[in-house]
Amino acid sequence: MSQKTEIPEHTVSVNTEFGIKSALHVPAFSERSEYVPALDEAYRFDPEVTLSLLAGFAHNRRVLIQGRHGTGKSTHIEQVAARLNWPCIRVNLDGHISRLDLVGKDTITIQDGLQVTRFQEGVIPWAMQRPMALILDEYDAGRPDVMFVIQQILEQDGRFTLLDQNRVLHPHPYFRIFATTNTLGLGDQTGLYRGTHSLNHAQLDRWNIVSTLNYLPAAQEEAIVLGRVPSKNTEQGKHDIQAMVALANLTRQAFSVGDLSTLMSPRTVITWAENCTLFHDKRRAFVVSFFNKCDESEQNLVKELYQRCFNEELVPSDATA
Incomplete structure (x- = not known):
């Protein structure tokens, strides 16, 4: 990364850049690097979550975003970074991420025909020495040994000790850390997010800002789907998308009262709309996008919800697509 991008060179207006009524100005970089996410012009920002991220x-606040799957938590962080030209890197804390991946390890390389042992930095020491936003995805799915490594950099000074190197790293002044979680570290009572864990409350306490990203109002969700699937921007297409979002909201309501064990996220609605352009049949696209994911005992209820929104039934040939 070139020297001229080590610090933000200017500020941007929150009101102008994000369409949020605020007098705030936020530091931003003038040039884009390879680590800056691609800009999505159709993205719609949630005002409260956006202000938390800004x-x-x-x-330099540690920000944790909580919400159901498909609400766009990670994408929200990336799109804020994209408008600030702020480099960022995402790490998914699945069961395969180990302490060595985060901290680093000794590796053997060949130099001048000889085997040489070198320490290869992990993602944390690499990122924290740069003007970089580190995004920790699926934060509540991390293994205990991994979580205690992360706890070091959540302290206000953020110093990180490399025991194998007898070094103490100090974070770059413009290193930032964010995380996304489905359950807010209290465990999963619904069965929807298997593999998540209860988080150490001492660690949760180190997050300065905790914000919740809920599903968007119907009109905004419809606009997002239209933005992602422009071929639906016709009178019939808009009518279909309105019904799709209405059906998605009904599945979310049924899930909240325990009638369904799964729900349609905004991501599912976008996938359904995209599949409509492939199959040229919204019923068949619905079956392969969502219906086949539902428990067999709940499919009759899903059929009823579909009929209520589209005023047509899923016929047996659709349901076996």
């Missing part, structure tokens, strides 16, 4: 970027 506080993290501007004032």
Whole structure:
């Protein structure tokens, strides 16, 4: 990374850049690097979550975003970074991520025909020495040994000790850290997020800002789907998308009262709309996008919800697609 991008060179207006009524100005970089996410012009920002993230970027606050799957938590962080030209890197804390992946390990390389042992930095020491936003995805799915490594950098000074190297790393002034989680570290009572864990409350306490990203109002969700699937931007297409979002909201309501064990996320609605352009049949696209994921005992209820929104039934040939 070139020297001129080590610090933000200017500020951007929150009101102008994000369409949120605020007098705040946030530091931003003038040039884009390979680590800056691609800009999505159709993305719609949630005002409260956006302000929380901007506080993290501007004032070095540790920000944790909680919400159901498909609400766009990670994408929200990336799109804020994209408009600030702020480099960022995402790490998914699945069961395969180990302490060595985060901290680093000794590796053997060949130099001048000889085997040489060198320490290869993990993602944490690499990122924290740069003006970089580190995004920890699926934070509540991390293994205990991994979580205690992360706890070091959640301290206010953020110093990180490399025991194997007898080194103490100090974070770059514009290193930032964010995380996304489905359950807020209290465990999963619904069965929807298997593999998640209860988090150490001492660690949760180290997050300065915790914000919740809920599903968007229907009109905004419809606009997002239209933005992602422009071929649906016709009178009939808009009518279909309105019904799709209405059906998605009914599945979410049924899930909240225990009538369904799964729900349609905004991501599912976008996938359904995209599959409509492939199959040229919204019923068949619905079956392969969502219906086949439902428990067999709940499929009759899903059929009823579909009929309520589209005023047509799923026929047996559709349901066996």
